[in-house]
Amino acid sequence: MKPLVLQSDFGLDDGAVSAMHGVAVGVDDRLRVHDLTHNIPPYDIWEGSYRLAQVVSYWPEGTVFVSVVDPGVGSDRLSVVARTATGHFIVTPDNGTLTHLAAIFGIVELREIDEETNRREGSQESYTFHGRDIYAYTGARLAAGIIDYAQVGPSVALERMVSLPVAAPALEHGAVAGTIDALDVRYGSLWTSIPRELFLELGAQHGDRFVVRVEHAGSPVHSSQMVYARSFAAVEVGESLLYVNSLDRMAVAINRGSYARAFSLGTGPSWKISIRPAD
Template sequence: MNPLVLQSDFGLDDGAVSAMQGVAVGVDPRLRIHDLTHNIPPYDIWEGSYRLAQVVSYWPEGTVFVSVVDPGVGSDRLSVVARTATGHLVVTPDNGTLTHLHAIFGITALRQIDETMNRRAGSEESYTFHGRDIYAFTGARLASGAIAFEDVGPEVPLERLVSLPLLEPELREGAVHGSIDVLDVRYGSLWTSIPRTLFARLGVRHGERVQLRVRHQGRVVHSAQMTFAPSFAAVELGESLIYVNSLDRMAVAINRGSYARAFDLGTGSSWEVALEPVRPAPSAASADAPAPSENRSRP
């Protein structure tokens, strides 16, 4: 019996999430069912993809995730179960939701759900709520041990996995480049794709200044300088900072404010970010000082 973790863009204003939970309990009432989030913005596959990658490594091996952000429900997109290199299973439409999991952790196998076997009885003529009828049902069967991964359906070659475009972080021309992957939703911080280890190659220490530039669709839309700090407490109220977030990636924030809202910035591969050290200019005194004499008299 493994944990079952649900994610969707359904919200909690109606009974959709409860229906999914009810289907899972109907498979096995002993299941431990948990919620990742149901506040993914409607149809935002990118956000759903990132939130899976944000939490998967904190759950025990064998945990089954069901992620339903499915603007193409009823189309010819595949319903799949993915096995990750971390030993987790993810039940989801194959529409890009697995992008960040594959890029960060790796997906080792993919199977298409055989809906003739893995579908809630009586739902065969329903095509609009696969989250309840197929994904929650299949996820519960996997988590409870009623079926194994191999019983899901036929194997799908990994090269057929649908992925959203990602901007690979890199160091070039004295700056690290990446994208704004997602927002810290409640506080408005920008979480970038730039790993701390890549940023460290710039040699910037805590307390030093960093130049931030944000491009959207190739055009610079924001530029600012700020301090690289270990935490929000290291800067003044209302001051901006660069810091290392909980995923060991570089983030941008305002202490007690929303950086995204303040500057109207978004997320995704079209939002590029560059971080560059601000090196202090030589002082006038040092620039005007005479060169040391080479003809010094010895004592």
């Protein structure tokens, strides 16, 4: 019996999430069902992909994640279960949701869900709630040990897996560059794709100052100079800082303020960020 962790863009204003929980415990009422988040912005596959990568390594090997951010529900996109190099299972539409997991941890196997056997009974004519009828049901059966991974369905070649465009972080011309992958949502900090180790190749020490530049869709939209600090408390209230976030990647914040809201900045592959030492 493995944990089952649910994620979606459904929100909590109606019964959709409760229905997924109900299907899961209907498979086996001993299952431990948990929520990652159900506040992914509607249809935002990039955000769903990132939030999976944010938490997966903290769950025990064998944990089954169900992620439903599915603007193509009812189309010909595949329903799959991925097995990560860390030994976790991800039940999801194959629409790019696996992008960050593949880039950071690695996907070692992919199987298409056989909907003839792995589908909630009586749902065959329902085409708009696969999160309940296919993903929660299949995830629960896998987590409960009713099926093993091979019984999910046929193998899919990894090169067929759908991925969103991702630019690898790089050190070039005395600066590190990457993307703004996500926000620390409640506080508005910018979480970048730039690993701490790459940033330290600039010779950075706490207390040094750096220039942060942001481009959106190829156009410069923001530039600021700030200190590299251990934590928010190292700077004055309202002051900006560069720091290492909980995923060991570089982040930008305002102490007790929202950097994203202050400068109208967003996330995703079109939002590029660079960091270089100040003159």
